[in-house]
Amino acid sequence: MLTGKQIVIGVTGGIAAYRAAELVRLFVKAGAQVHVVMTSAATEFVTPLTFQTLSGNPVHIDLFNLISEREIGHITLADRADVIVVAPCTANLVGKIASGLADNLLTTTIMATRAPVLLVPAMNSNMWDNPIYQSNQARLVEWGYHFVEPVSGLLACGWQGKGKMAEPEDVFEETVRLLAPADLAGETILMTAGPTREELDPVRYLSNYSSGKMGYALARAARRRGARVILVSGPTCLEPPGGVTFIKVTSAEQMRKAVLENLSQCSVVIKAAAVADYRPAERAMRKIKKGKQEQMQLNLVKNPDILAEIGKAKKGQLVVGFAAETHDLEAHALRKLESKDLDLIVANDVSRPQAGFEVDTNLVRLYYRNGESEQWPLMNKFEVADRLLDCVIRLRCSTPVQREEGQ
Numbered sequence: 001m002l003t004g005k006q007i008v009i010g011v012t013g014g015i016a017a018y019r020a021a022e023l024v025r026l027f028v029k030a031g032a033q034v035h036v037v038m039t040s041a042a043t044e045f046v047t048p049l050t051f052q053t054l055s056g057n058p059v060h061i062d063l064f065n066l067i068s069e070r071e072i073g074h075i076t077l078a079d080r081a082d083v084i085v086v087a088p089c090t091a092n093l094v095g096k097i098a099s100g101l102a103d104n105l106l107t108t109t110i111m112a113t114r115a116p117v118l119l120v121p122a123m124n125s126n127m128w129d130n131p132i133y134q135s136n137q138a139r140l141v142e143w144g145y146h147f148v149e150p151v152s153g154l155l156a157c158g159w160q161g162k163g164k165m166a167e168p169e170d171v172f173e174e175t176v177r178l179l180a181p182a183d184l185a186g187e188t189i190l191m192t193a194g195p196t197r198e199e200l201d202p203v204r205y206l207s208n209y210s211s212g213k214m215g216y217a218l219a220r221a222a223r224r225r226g227a228r229v230i231l232v233s234g235p236t237c238l239e240p241p242g243g244v245t246f247i248k249v250t251s252a253e254q255m256r257k258a259v260l261e262n263l264s265q266c267s268v269v270i271k272a273a274a275v276a277d278y279r280p281a282e283r284a285m286r287k288i289k290k291g292k293q294e295q296m297q298l299n300l301v302k303n304p305d306i307l308a309e310i311g312k313a314k315k316g317q318l319v320v321g322f323a324a325e326t327h328d329l330e331a332h333a334l335r336k337l338e339s340k341d342l343d344l345i346v347a348n349d350v351s352r353p354q355a356g357f358e359v360d361t362n363l364v365r366l367y368y369r370n371g372e373s374e375q376w377p378l379m380n381k382f383e384v385a386d387r388l389l390d391c392v393i394r395l396r397c398s399t400p401v402q403r404e405e406g407q
């Protein structure tokens, strides 16, 4: 994913310095070339050897080291970087950058770069609240520096409050977003994902095998590419991607309400959720007890077809549906494309072992409203997501959206 990218990671002197090791590992695993620059205070917390071993590159510390300055000086690092990430970033470093100070290798590299700079502060909660720190951060944001703010928790100094370094996975995600083309900037995309659960009684429900992986991959990819994303999700085991508006639902009725409430502010709808078509006619208030009878009939009623309702209610939005089939894929997909008034339908044969529910890969065929169709090879769901978003961008160029007044 980050193959060919050059990432400079600055590590400053804070107890969270050890968490930068995990961040380096994530970037290296994603294929990036990582160059670590440590302040001398950082070396009091973690040895340079740790970062050298994880990154596979020499670690840079001292601005005035003649050998390393000749081989790769601060200007080379600044020029080479596709992005500079400082994690953890002390209040001191934020203050120095905001004041234009360039007194060590890290601050000089930051001063000299044209690459985006992402700062990941970690500090005591009182330092975080200090108006001097806050005004320094605000100035840097104004100048185009990016931040992943700290989270609340028990701090190393014993205080409870905001100041803990954000999770390395969240810093990774934000970095990927900075590196991705912002070709979906300006779009608001409503995604649905996962299954719905239709409750029978307090301990049982009807549902399906959808894991939510495809919808979450789409939400993550769209967010990385600059879209505002509203993810309406049925129950899954997945962590919602950072930066998306997440609406958790359980039943088809709840999903319908959340989708229709948000439809008017969206330019694109992608409906990857596997909605239960029927629900129990009645939900028992107490657990249904096993009787003497050998058979039992469930009385079911039809759920609303959310996608068909979107098809009727849409005002220029581009609408993409999914079709999970086990047979007659083309006929069923084309019927859904037409009857739900979609612009595009992504059909997959869920009976195939590497496609559809639960697995990380998908094998899909796309059917467009103009009669075109394309078969894609087996890909992981992140690749499918990115390629599908390419199609969305192409189609959006010819589909103007009419937002409701005031939105």
Ligand code: CTP
Pocket: 252, 271, 272, 273, 274, 275, 276, 277, 303, 304, 305, 306, 307, 308, 320, 321, 322, 323, 324, 325, 332, 336
């Ligand atoms: N869908 C929906 N509301 C429903 C059923 C389906 O919004 N009550 C959406 C799904 O999110 C998906 C598309 O419609 O984008 C097709 O879903 P699928 O389950 O494949 O088809 P159904 O319309 O339910 O038809 P069938 O179950 O007969 O295949």
